[in-house]
Amino acid sequence: MSTSVSNPSRTSALPRITSPWRSVGAVVCLFWLVMAVIGPWLAPHDVGQVVSDDIFGPLSAQYPLGTDYMGRDMLSRMLVAARYTVGLALVAALLSSMIGTFIALAAAVSPRWLEDGICRLMDALIAIPSKMLALVIVAGFGSSVPLLIITAIIGYAPGAFRIAYSLAASLYTMEYVQVAQTRGESRLYIALREMLPNMLNPVLADLGLRFVFIVLLLSGLSFLGLGVQPPDADLGSLVRENIGGLSQGAAALIAPALAIGTLTVGVNLLIDRISSHRNGR
Amino acid sequence: MTELLHVKNLRVNARGGAGEIEIVRNVSFSLGKGEVLALIGESGSGKTTIALSLLGYARHGCRIAGGEIWVDGTDVLSLDDKTLQQWRGHRIAYIAQSAAAAFNPSKRLLDQVIESALLHGVGSRAELERKAVELFRDLALPNPETIGQRYPHQVSGGQLQRLMAAMALIADPLLVILDEPTTALDVTTQVEVLQTFRDAVKRRNATAVYVSHDLAVVAQMADHIVVLNGGEIREHNRTERILHHADDAYTRSLLGAARPHGKPKAVTRLPAEAEPLLSIKGLIAGYGKPDSLGLPASRILEDIELELRPGQAIGIIGESGSGKSTLARVVAGLLPAARGKVRFRGEELPGQLSQRSAEQFRRIQLVFQNADTALNPMHTVGTLLGRPLKAYFGLTGKAQRQRVLELLDQVRLPHTLIDRKPGALSGGQKQRVNLARALAAKPDLILCDEVTSALDTVVGAAILDLLAELRRELGLAYLFISHDISSVRALCDDVVVMYQGHQVQTGSTSALLEPPAHPYTDLLVRSVPELRQGWLEENRDLARLELPALDDYQDNGELCTFLDRCPKRINGLCNSTAPGRKTLSSGSVTLCHLDEEAMLPLLPVLAQPSAQEPRLYKVNG
Numbered sequence A: 001m002s003t004s005v006s007n008p009s010r011t012s013a014l015p016r017i018t019s020p021w022r023s024v025g026a027v028v029c030l031f032w033l034v035m036a037v038i039g040p041w042l043a044p045h046d047v048g049q050v051v052s053d054d055i056f057g058p059l060s061a062q063y064p065l066g067t068d069y070m071g072r073d074m075l076s077r078m079l080v081a082a083r084y085t086v087g088l089a090l091v092a093a094l095l096s097s098m099i100g101t102f103i104a105l106a107a108a109v110s111p112r113w114l115e116d117g118i119c120r121l122m123d124a125l126i127a128i129p130s131k132m133l134a135l136v137i138v139a140g141f142g143s144s145v146p147l148l149i150i151t152a153i154i155g156y157a158p159g160a161f162r163i164a165y166s167l168a169a170s171l172y173t174m175e176y177v178q179v180a181q182t183r184g185e186s187r188l189y190i191a192l193r194e195m196l197p198n199m200l201n202p203v204l205a206d207l208g209l210r211f212v213f214i215v216l217l218l219s220g221l222s223f224l225g226l227g228v229q230p231p232d233a234d235l236g237s238l239v240r241e242n243i244g245g246l247s248q249g250a251a252a253l254i255a256p257a258l259a260i261g262t263l264t265v266g267v268n269l270l271i272d273r274i275s276s277h278r279n280g281r
Numbered sequence B: 001m002t003e004l005l006h007v008k009n010l011r012v013n014a015r016g017g018a019g020e021i022e023i024v025r026n027v028s029f030s031l032g033k034g035e036v037l038a039l040i041g042e043s044g045s046g047k048t049t050i051a052l053s054l055l056g057y058a059r060h061g062c063r064i065a066g067g068e069i070w071v072d073g074t075d076v077l078s079l080d081d082k083t084l085q086q087w088r089g090h091r092i093a094y095i096a097q098s099a100a101a102a103f104n105p106s107k108r109l110l111d112q113v114i115e116s117a118l119l120h121g122v123g124s125r126a127e128l129e130r131k132a133v134e135l136f137r138d139l140a141l142p143n144p145e146t147i148g149q150r151y152p153h154q155v156s157g158g159q160l161q162r163l164m165a166a167m168a169l170i171a172d173p174l175l176v177i178l179d180e181p182t183t184a185l186d187v188t189t190q191v192e193v194l195q196t197f198r199d200a201v202k203r204r205n206a207t208a209v210y211v212s213h214d215l216a217v218v219a220q221m222a223d224h225i226v227v228l229n230g231g232e233i234r235e236h237n238r239t240e241r242i243l244h245h246a247d248d249a250y251t252r253s254l255l256g257a258a259r260p261h262g263k264p265k266a267v268t269r270l271p272a273e274a275e276p277l278l279s280i281k282g283l284i285a286g287y288g289k290p291d292s293l294g295l296p297a298s299r300i301l302e303d304i305e306l307e308l309r310p311g312q313a314i315g316i317i318g319e320s321g322s323g324k325s326t327l328a329r330v331v332a333g334l335l336p337a338a339r340g341k342v343r344f345r346g347e348e349l350p351g352q353l354s355q356r357s358a359e360q361f362r363r364i365q366l367v368f369q370n371a372d373t374a375l376n377p378m379h380t381v382g383t384l385l386g387r388p389l390k391a392y393f394g395l396t397g398k399a400q401r402q403r404v405l406e407l408l409d410q411v412r413l414p415h416t417l418i419d420r421k422p423g424a425l426s427g428g429q430k431q432r433v434n435l436a437r438a439l440a441a442k443p444d445l446i447l448c449d450e451v452t453s454a455l456d457t458v459v460g461a462a463i464l465d466l467l468a469e470l471r472r473e474l475g476l477a478y479l480f481i482s483h484d485i486s487s488v489r490a491l492c493d494d495v496v497v498m499y500q501g502h503q504v505q506t507g508s509t510s511a512l513l514e515p516p517a518h519p520y521t522d523l524l525v526r527s528v529p530e531l532r533q534g535w536l537e538e539n540r541d542l543a544r545l546e547l548p549a550l551d552d553y554q555d556n557g558e559l560c561t562f563l564d565r566c567p568k569r570i571n572g573l574c575n576s577t578a579p580g581r582k583t584l585s586s587g588s589v590t591l592c593h594l595d596e597e598a599m600l601p602l603l604p605v606l607a608q609p610s611a612q613e614p615r616l617y618k619v620n621g
Helices: A024-042 A074-109 A112-127 A130-141 A145-172 A175-182 A187-223 A235-241 A243-248 A251-278 B047-053 B081-087 B109-119 B125-138 B157-169 B187-204 B215-221 B239-244 B249-258 B324-332 B358-363 B381-393 B397-410 B415-419 B427-439 B457-474 B485-491 B519-526 B540-544 B602-607
Strands: B003-015 B020-032 B036-040 B062-071 B092-095 B175-179 B207-212 B224-229 B232-238 B278-290 B296-308 B313-317 B339-344 B364-367 B445-449 B477-482 B494-499 B502-508 B581-583 B589-591
Touching (some): A024 A251, A074 A145, A074 A235, A074 A251, A175 A187, A187 A235, A187 A251, A235 A251, B003 B047, B003 B207, B020 B062, B020 B207, B020 B224, B036 B215, B047 B207, B109 B157, B125 B157, B125 B187, B157 B175, B157 B187, B187 B215, B187 B519, B187 B540, B207 B215, B224 B249, B232 B239, B278 B324, B296 B324, B296 B502, B313 B324, B324 B477, B358 B364, B358 B381, B364 B427, B381 B397, B381 B427, B397 B427, B457 B485, B502 B519
Parallel strands (some): B036 B224, B092 B175, B175 B207, B313 B494, B364 B445, B445 B477
Antiparallel strands (some): B003 B062, B224 B232, B278 B339, B502 B589
């Protein structure tokens, strides 16, 4: 009976992710951010230049990622596409999540009538299919990068709002929020300091999902000729345009698919890392 | 007496961050047939873990690491899963704390009561149903023949707890384990349930292990007490020996915390003419849509009158659902009053938060029951305490930190906690931070909503002492909401007794807790178990009050709310006219038809029912 009492610690029973893996997400995300910035300058060929007679060419020293369905250099196309995907999709995803979350917070601390008004408006926006909405907007105003971002936000911010609002509405009834109210705190303080930190983890997880949806939306639009305009392309449209190489296992198809995969996994790993860091692990 | 249960060197481990932690260490005890043993200790002492291991069960993340548990000559820990399944619910039965969570809401009670016995093949359905009805009668359930046809939501919490006991007893188990079976119940209900449990156990000569944190309850139920702390046995002895001659220092500290905290403290009385800090007149409040008269659909508070002078502490007591917390919410400004005036420092207190002044916010502070939900888990202690300092006094930087440290001193917390988040604090520490946040405002009035209810007895007693000390040092006034009469007695000068939103009695603490009193106050005060053996026998009539018969009547919402439970109700008066407020010779004000003599203690009246005809009190006007 001489063993010393060790306090039951609060750590979970699950084994921790070992340390090299913990920074993988950050490394992958950093890599893609750098590529988005400097990629186009690294490209050995022009993005639209047909460099080879060989379509769906294999990996070679000359064309490190092979050639695409028209015999263009895949590496150059990927480097350009990365900028569009990372820039467009990431920015659009971040903005939709932020806008959705802030409208949700505003609704939760608003008077009843305003809260109901905002909710109905968002419900109406959710009811519009995002692709249909994008088609109408692009058809009406033409295609440009800012417009594509706005389109993605209109399509995906209402979904982010729904999730954030359900979190905010339940947090608003918490006792610490009531304590802040009886201290005479402003609605802004309650929303940003009392509620936001407690809903950030699920909102971040939702951001990861939204990013993937937006990549899919953009590639769908590009396929219809309404997204990024040729000869430029984003990663999603690279997959689509090279789908013919599927039977041959062409590098032109696999490379952009892998790129989307690593980017998505990287973003989500980073988000998980941030969440668990916030939980104090 | 033959030995039925023998536990030898029991060890239970929990998986932790770094390997395993022993949460039960070398626990040994034994129990004779027909005896009741109590496992007592604070939360985290391992009492429930031990109780569950008697079933051969360890909670998720725990495992039984060693030892033997012999029940009627069989080592439960050596049984295989299949045999163990046969034992559970048949030879060894378990009654959990929350019956509401243990019953399936979509099945009839009778089917659930006999279900496990039927599975174990104890008897045929008809036999078991007959036996269940017999048990219902034993457990003093109303309409024993038909109550089994109801669903769980159609019976009260106390009845459900007794039905759970029926479920456990129906297979005539060798050993019954009761895990805090009355902790979730109101004190008046607790007496009934304890009474029936005790009778049922005695009559069947059952052997039972009773898990509880409440020494006064255990004193009524158990022959032996095992005192646990940190997974180890501190003391194991017969109940009377533990109560009167405890050997262990820890046991004595538990006893000290469980005893009523001395006499009501004589606080320096402020002159009566001192202007009241808070005065409430004719308050009506509730929830739901207002009707054409502006009264809410569901009225929670009815005609509340209250006056609180600076530095005074008023206790608000009542069962759950009596409207205590709603009263605090109205004063705090979280719920606007439908009728009536609330005045604070001579000024009318607006019902809406937005109309209140910064000074009013500062001077009234609300402390919630549960520090887990009242403290933002994402903020550090420094932020939690710093924010009110900035909001009320504009303190920032060094000056703010200095004041936060002073506040930590005031609530007796070490300075090192300043950078911790609530998740890294113990329950008692959290409640102290919760209190410090209110003190940061230098308030005149603190609304304490059940501040000690979620805490262990010893920790709760320390918080009470702290509240009393702060009141002396800082001249604070408290509105102290609690269902625990002894903590109100320890802290408060005056008490308000609430029943279903009505203020049934108001007066000084000492006057209120002595007769004559409103029949409900009387029942409430007498239902608190005393820390001595035999209390339950002496007060057995409390559980089976004979209610005078009433003619049919129409309740227009004006009649006394306690009418359907009142042992002293008067046919023709209580069921026809609304009671009025009147002042007793002790100075307390009650809402009742009875006159003072009729309000004398319940039990003597019951003992000699025809001793005197209750005299009618002349209704005003």
